[in-house]
Amino acid sequence: xxxxxxxxxxxxxxxxxxxxxxxxxxxxxxxxxxxxxxxxxxxxxxxxxxxxxxxxxxxxxxxxxxxxxxxxxxxxxxxxxxxxxxxxxxxxxxxxxxxxxxxxxxxxxxxxxxxxxxxxxxxxxxxxxxxxxxxxxxxxxxxxxxxxxxxxxxxxxxxxxxxxxxxxxxxxxxxxxxxxxxxxxxxxxxxxxxxxxxxxxxxxxxxxxxxxxxxxxxxxxxxxxxxxxxxxxxxxxxxxxxxxxxx
Amino acid sequence: xxxxxxxxxxxxxxxxxxxxxxxxxxxxxxxxxxxxxxxxxxxxxxxxxxxxxxxxxxxxxxxxxxxxxxxxxxxxxxxxxxxxxxxxxxxxxxxxxxxxxxxxxxxxxxxxxxxxxxxxxxxxxxxxxxxxxxxxxxxxxxxxxxxxxxxxxxx
Numbered sequence: 001x002x003x004x005x006x007x008x009x010x011x012x013x014x015x016x017x018x019x020x021x022x023x024x025x026x027x028x029x030x031x032x033x034x035x036x037x038x039x040x041x042x043x044x045x046x047x048x049x050x051x052x053x054x055x056x057x058x059x060x061x062x063x064x065x066x067x068x069x070x071x072x073x074x075x076x077x078x079x080x081x082x083x084x085x086x087x088x089x090x091x092x093x094x095x096x097x098x099x100x101x102x103x104x105x106x107x108x109x110x111x112x113x114x115x116x117x118x119x120x121x122x123x124x125x126x127x128x129x130x131x132x133x134x135x136x137x138x139x140x141x142x143x144x145x146x147x148x149x150x151x152x153x154x155x156x157x158x159x160x161x162x163x164x165x166x167x168x169x170x171x172x173x174x175x176x177x178x179x180x181x182x183x184x185x186x187x188x189x190x191x192x193x194x195x196x197x198x199x200x201x202x203x204x205x206x207x208x209x210x211x212x213x214x215x216x217x218x219x220x221x222x223x224x225x226x227x228x229x230x231x232x233x234x235x236x237x238x239x240x241x242x243x244x245x246x247x
Numbered sequence: 248x249x250x251x252x253x254x255x256x257x258x259x260x261x262x263x264x265x266x267x268x269x270x271x272x273x274x275x276x277x278x279x280x281x282x283x284x285x286x287x288x289x290x291x292x293x294x295x296x297x298x299x300x301x302x303x304x305x306x307x308x309x310x311x312x313x314x315x316x317x318x319x320x321x322x323x324x325x326x327x328x329x330x331x332x333x334x335x336x337x338x339x340x341x342x343x344x345x346x347x348x349x350x351x352x353x354x355x356x357x358x359x360x361x362x363x364x365x366x367x368x369x370x371x372x373x374x375x376x377x378x379x380x381x382x383x384x385x386x387x388x389x390x391x392x393x394x395x396x397x398x399x400x401x402x
Contacts, residue, residue, distance in 0.1 A: 089376065130369060130375070135333065138328060138333075
């Protein structure tokens, strides 16, 4: 049975009363997967709504003869977020496959039939949950559309140079800001890494943004706020922030 | 107030009885717009849910991208953020026919109805989720096709 705190944090249960949460709690099944395990496959009957309790789940499409990898991923679902909403959209088949993409994943699932029974007994619960689920789908719709058009499918590598001089100059703040922005966006094609000094201590903290098919851009004297802008403008929209670029 | 025959054809109001349709009609007004005339803009607060009665409406997020444009036909709804947690329009809407007749539904009026009659709210929001899900799947198919082609080209 799912803990109350997990349910309160879940996006699909936003605004539900204690009694409503308690009625749903009875229907939860908790499952654990290892990295690379498939949770459901494209084309399977969609009998369940799923929520990530711990870890990270990738949702994407499969190509014949290829193994699961991030290349196919359309979205990454983090803790507290729901997936498998096709269980409420005819013809009730999953349209994508889902995989555990962190070292371990704990997921909760609720059977559609169980939920429909709850909604029949308590239409106010059904109304609230449908608003929440539609809000989740709308948010993903906007995200998918944005990712499909802004910087299409380009692999992005962001390197924060974390040598002693960089750390002293505030590189940790830069890393924290970047981690927060990445968690917010859930874009699996954007990777972050850290590396050593680039030999320009006076310009630390430095950050290198490398977008597939373009020359790497090195930024200088970064801080959390600058990192957020570089992420939103350069990484997501492809517009380098020239005033901070290391010449 | 609009007539019930018009309302019952709207994709999220099908199978509702006359009592509920009548209550919904109190939240609706009919409008006629001419080609190119705008209904709302992306970024504006979403205060209304809309449905096309006659003609066609175009939704555009950003120009110059086919993925950012959608057509809305008769009896289909648009402006769905008005009933969701973040009520901001993501697309701009304009008339895409010589003229179009549309229903404009006040979202606060609808939400008050749904709070009073949660079964109605559940039915309408289930319908909205289905519509949104189907449109998401269409977008997803297009994205998968494009990405699949990109990947095949790289082999």
